[in-house]
Amino acid sequence: MSGKSLKRRIHEGEIIIGRGASIMADPDELRSILDEGGFDFISTDSQHSAFNEERLVTFCNVADEFDIPVQFRIKHTRHAYLIGNYLDLGPTGIEVPQVELESTVDEAVDAFYYPQVGKRSWGGASRKVTPDQSGRLEYAQWWNENGVLWMQIESINAVTNARKIAKPGIDCLSFGPADLSFSIESYPNHFLQTVDDCAQHVVEQLKGTGVAVCLRGVDPEDRDRYIDMGITMFL
Secondary structure (H helix, E strand, O other): OOOOOHHHHHHOOOOEEEEEOOOOOOHHHHHHHHHHOOOOEEEEEOOOOOOOHHHHHHHHHHHHHOOOOEEEEOOOHHHHHHHHHHHOOOOOEEEEOOOOOHHHHHHHHHHHOOOOOOOOOOOOOOOOOOOOOOOHHHHHHHHHHHOEEEEEEOOHHHHHOHHHHOOOOOOEEEEOHHHHHHHHHOOOOOOOOOHHHHHHHHHHHHOOOOOEEEEOOOOHHHHHHHHHHOOOEEO
């Protein structure tokens, strides 16, 4: 893996590849996935999956053995206020689903970052640890410079307002193609008629911001087409 943090690589526009894994995977199964390599982070989900906090702690502990960042999609948009609590269980990044409102982004940023950037509370025995950043202020600075925060956009409204959603503190806007397709179908005369149309529109809005765009479910053989479009992250 690169010596640079995942956050820095995202903002520098590197091509980043993620791998999904069930939060219910047992440790040996997860180790087998991680041992395959070939990806930059591993993502796990609670939005559409059974979830408990002990499972998340175990998942993150195993990923930590391989020094692989864990991106965790929270259960619901309205749970953004709990992001700090989830981070205390070990993830190095958070994805918030179905984001529509700037107020959701503000709440997520506050809960994700320590002061003086956000309002995350200090504590958590299971949070990601770094031996060289053990002090309160040192660790807070390290986290604020390395934690990765995604907003997932899954509607025409979110797509057309992507630039407003990509506020300072946001590292990536990710797509939920299935829910976005429902939204597209409800606007038969809209100028955006496909997920690709929406992705291109978001890329154009985010030029110069350093905020990446992530697509799910892209076949490896199709990545070059999306890279040419300006997509830099794939899951």
